[in-house]
Amino acid sequence: MYRFLRIIVLLALVGGLGFWLLTRPTTEPESNLAGLEGDAARGEVIFYAGGCASCHAREGASGEEKLVLAGGMGFPSAFGTFYAPNISSDPEAGIGTWSALDLVNAMKHGTSPEGQHYYPAFPYTSYARADLQDIVDLHAFLQTLPADATPSKPHDVGFPFNIRRSLGGWKLLFLKDGWVIEDVEGPQLERGRYLVEALGHCGECHTPRNALGGLKTGEWLAGAVNPDGKGRTPGITPATLDWSAGDVAEYLSSGFTPDFDSVGGHMAAVVENTAQLSQEDRDAIAAYVKAVPEVAKE
Incomplete structure (x- = not known):
């Protein structure tokens, strides 16, 4: 029995050390x-x-x-x-x-x-x-x-x-x-991917999450339940967003939809930011959104 307890304690120590090492915060080398x-x-x-x-x-x-x-x-x-x-x-x-x-x-x-x-x-x-x-x-x-x-x-x-x-x-x-979307062709789509997937972090709201809070990248930009459980953030893949690239770029500039409605909710703050970008950057975002795989999420 004593030997068995020693093995249990040893395994617990090894497991605890492994957890501690695997979960330690990562930092960037200063170099x-x-x-x-x-x-x-x-x-x-x-x-x-x-x-x-x-x-x-x-x-x-x-x-x-x-x-x-x-x-x-x-x-x-x-x-x-x-x-x-x-x-x-x-x-x-x-x-x-x-x-x-x-x-x-x-x-x-x-x-x-x-x-x-x-x-x-x-x-x-x-x-x-x-x-x-x-x-x-x-x-x-x-x-x-x-x-x-x-x-x-x-x-x-x-x-x-x-x-x-x-x-x-x-x-x-x-x-x-x-990258979520690995294969894109040309500088404009590369720039759009960078603005959407990295800096703009669009997927954080427009992509559904699993039970642990991780993004379901297989349903990239397909829409999601809001984190507070109230309402939904719409999908913005071509499966659900039928705007042209020009419509998307205009929306990111003025906040007006093709139907002459105006932006509201949290997206109003997003448009305040994208309106400060260059037209080339807004066009790149629009091109990327139109190029992502068509995924519809109910």
Whole structure:
């Protein structure tokens, strides 16, 4: 019996060590950023392409107030309610002391400067595909924005989802940096894929999720139940969206549909961002959306 107990204890220790190693937060080697200098002007484009203000500005903010990234917006889900943190340039409440490497680790690996896992309510599963130079440029732009001392609101997440270490296992399953649509032809579709799959993180809302919260990439952009369980985000594959590429690009610029309706809900904030992009980028997004596989989701 004593020998049996020793074996059980040994197996438990080995299993615990294996879990600890497999679920440890990942970081980017600092050497990968060697020679990269931040360009705030380019970073502004990344800021709008990534929709940063849509989540991190105060609810109800408008105009220049949307550049005050004090956080606080809540995102209800089946796992609890997550709150966007302060990412202003404030050195205490915000990310004013973050290096470009800190931002890279957050966006590409979901890892905080303290070495903790971030919850995937922060769409690092999409940002993982972002170019390092773009993140470095975004960091330079964020440092030019106003500081705000509002403390970040803690997430309202209960057991067992409040065990951050377990997110390491979730990342093993769902944090990938490969493209969802691997084969695209030409620079325009490549740019559109980058804007949709990486910076714009469109799939985070328009793609259904499984029971663990991972994206069902086999139903890419086919529409999904909203995370709070109320209503749906529509599908935007050619199976359900019969707009032309020109219609899509116009919608991303003006917010008007081909039927002369206007954008509403959360998509209004998205259009505020895409309207700041170049016409070439909006055309690239439209071309990509029209080129993805036709998937209809009831």
